[in-house]
Amino acid sequence: MTSIDVQNLTKEYGTRRAVDDLTFRVLPGRVTGFLGPNGAGKSTTMRLVLGLDHPTSGSATLGGRAYATLQDPLRRVGALLDAQAAHGSRTGRDHLRVLAASNRLPDRRVDEVLEETGLGPVARRRVRTYSLGMRQRLGIAAALLGDPEVVVLDEPSNGLDPEGIVWIRSLLRRLADEGRTVLVSSHLMNETASFADHLVVLGRGRLLADTPMREFIHARVRPAVRVRTSDPAALESALARHGHDVVEHPDGHWTVPDARVDDIGRLASAAGVPILELAAEEGTLEQAYLDLTAAETEFTARHQEV
Amino acid sequence: MQFAPVLRSEWLKIATLRSLLGTLLALFAATTAFSAIAGASDTSDPGFDPLSTALSGVMPGQIAAISFGAMAVSSEFQGGALRVSLAAVPQRGRWFAAKATAIAVPALAVGLPTSLAALLAGRAGLGSAADGLTGGEQVRAVVGCGVYLALVALLAAGLATLLRSGVATLSLLIPFIIVVSFVIGDAAGPVVDFLPDRAGLLVIHQNHEGTLGPWSGLAVTALWTAAALLAGAWSLRRRDA
Numbered sequence: 001m002t003s004i005d006v007q008n009l010t011k012e013y014g015t016r017r018a019v020d021d022l023t024f025r026v027l028p029g030r031v032t033g034f035l036g037p038n039g040a041g042k043s044t045t046m047r048l049v050l051g052l053d054h055p056t057s058g059s060a061t062l063g064g065r066a067y068a069t070l071q072d073p074l075r076r077v078g079a080l081l082d083a084q085a086a087h088g089s090r091t092g093r094d095h096l097r098v099l100a101a102s103n104r105l106p107d108r109r110v111d112e113v114l115e116e117t118g119l120g121p122v123a124r125r126r127v128r129t130y131s132l133g134m135r136q137r138l139g140i141a142a143a144l145l146g147d148p149e150v151v152v153l154d155e156p157s158n159g160l161d162p163e164g165i166v167w168i169r170s171l172l173r174r175l176a177d178e179g180r181t182v183l184v185s186s187h188l189m190n191e192t193a194s195f196a197d198h199l200v201v202l203g204r205g206r207l208l209a210d211t212p213m214r215e216f217i218h219a220r221v222r223p224a225v226r227v228r229t230s231d232p233a234a235l236e237s238a239l240a241r242h243g244h245d246v247v248e249h250p251d252g253h254w255t256v257p258d259a260r261v262d263d264i265g266r267l268a269s270a271a272g273v274p275i276l277e278l279a280a281e282e283g284t285l286e287q288a289y290l291d292l293t294a295a296e297t298e299f300t301a302r303h304q305e306v
Numbered sequence: 307m308q309f310a311p312v313l314r315s316e317w318l319k320i321a322t323l324r325s326l327l328g329t330l331l332a333l334f335a336a337t338t339a340f341s342a343i344a345g346a347s348d349t350s351d352p353g354f355d356p357l358s359t360a361l362s363g364v365m366p367g368q369i370a371a372i373s374f375g376a377m378a379v380s381s382e383f384q385g386g387a388l389r390v391s392l393a394a395v396p397q398r399g400r401w402f403a404a405k406a407t408a409i410a411v412p413a414l415a416v417g418l419p420t421s422l423a424a425l426l427a428g429r430a431g432l433g434s435a436a437d438g439l440t441g442g443e444q445v446r447a448v449v450g451c452g453v454y455l456a457l458v459a460l461l462a463a464g465l466a467t468l469l470r471s472g473v474a475t476l477s478l479l480i481p482f483i484i485v486v487s488f489v490i491g492d493a494a495g496p497v498v499d500f501l502p503d504r505a506g507l508l509v510i511h512q513n514h515e516g517t518l519g520p521w522s523g524l525a526v527t528a529l530w531t532a533a534a535l536l537a538g539a540w541s542l543r544r545r546d547a
Binding site: 047050051052053054067068070073074077079081082084085086087089090091094097098099101102103104142 | 308311312314315316318319322323324325381384385386387389390392393394395396397546547
């Protein structure tokens with residue numbers, strides 16, 4: 001199967017480094033979330049992988065080959081870069097037929113991906129009349145056209161309605177389960193958390209992290225316990241005896257940082273404190289990401305002072 | 307990657323855009339109509355050339371050919387369409403050759419009947435004033451005029467690729483043709499004779515006095531077109547999409 005290999009990739013526009021010595025691999029069989037704020041270099045990296053932009057130095061290859069050397073590339077790699085790329089005066093179906101023709105794909109595939117992306121009923125309408133969500137689906141249909149082993153999607157959930165977001169999530173899952181290599185960029189944390197297995201995080205063109213998503217969160221966000229009681233004074237003294245701090249929240253629940261539910265539950269039971277609610281608080285991707293970028297900002301600031 | 311599928315794809319792009327087909331229709335209609343009008347007007351000018359008068363509709367009509375070439379390319383430079391195209395066909399030289407072929411073939415296929423219809427429409431108005439024209443002259447003018455229209459469409463396509471904009475191409479080429487040909491006109495010296503429109507349109511003249519003949523004039527236009535296409539191809543290969 002085909003992986004995406006990025007090696008010391010650098011892209012400069014004038015004096016600005018959009019991508020700075022980036023090295024990472026995207027492996028098949030899992031969804032890799034490509035994270036970073038706007039302007040971090042995600043889209044530039046994707047264009048470099050697709051051979052659309054010329055790198056200043058370094059390389060990006062697919063299964064060891066540069067994109068530009070692929071025969072009928074749509075059969076190997078499917079990409080969505082910009083949902084606005086389809087000409088407004090063409091019908092959605094014609095847009096796909098044009099692409100299919102160039103890579104010797106039959107029109108039958110065009111109709112299949114139109115059905116798969118839910119565009120069947122509007123296939124013969126002009127793209128100009130499409131909503132942003134429909135254009136996004138058309139872009140995804142184009143990416144799936146050649147039944148590719150590698151799928152690269154730039155912000156695919158942009159403009160999709162809630163139903164569309166659920167659909168894209170299950171689509172990405174299925175593509176990865178079929179053994180394909182899936183790279184999906186986003187700047188939305190909760191959205192990425194819902195589909196990614198692995199993360200590649202960029203900041204100002206540099207690689208900040210390349211780890212499985214669970215590890216990324218667990219390494220950066222300490223587990224906590226959420227607890228609610230009808231006898232605050234008793235619980236607080238019980239916790240304090242065992243060296244636990246508590247954070248009180250206005251709605252009445254407390255958070256106990258650095259604790260596990262097993263310990264807090266036993267402790268409360270032994271002290272005879274009535275418990276109304278007890279739950280483990282999982283770290284979120286958002287918290288982990290903010291922790292990472294805060295550290296990065298601090299590092300950059302210190303670096304500049306020196 | 308083979309050339310034929312890429313060409314088929316580029317042809318489909320043109321065939322599925324009504325505005326592009328519209329410019330080809332406009333090319334036929336404008337050229338024929340203006341030739342009919344010119345044929346029906348005054349023929350008492352001493353320098354009267356019945357052949358170029360009958361085909362004079364090509365002067366305004368070529369603007370439609372230029373628009374066709376420019377718009378066929380400029381649609382690639384809107385909203386990241388070029389990225390989709392080059393992701394499907396990463397061999398940029400091959401892609402551009404297919405694009406140029408897909409522009410040249412319909413331009414020629416419409417340009418030839420357009421020239422014939424314009425000649426017939428012009429002659430209908432000229433009547434006996436056109437009796438002196440030989441068959442050879444008329445065939446040369448019709449074929450040459452059709453080729454000329456395809457060449458200016460390609461010239462515009464090359465320029466639009468270099469400038470990455472249809473608007474910039476049209477605002478450069480159209481005033482250039484109107485200003486040079488209509489304003490400077492006959493007063494101009496030998497340099498003007500080598501401009502793409504002036505040189506190429508020698509092919510529709512009955513009599514030739516300058517350094518260039520009908521076919522050498524058309525060859526000069528072909529050189530301009532080749533230069534524009536090469537510049538476009540160079541820009542396409544070198545720049546980021």
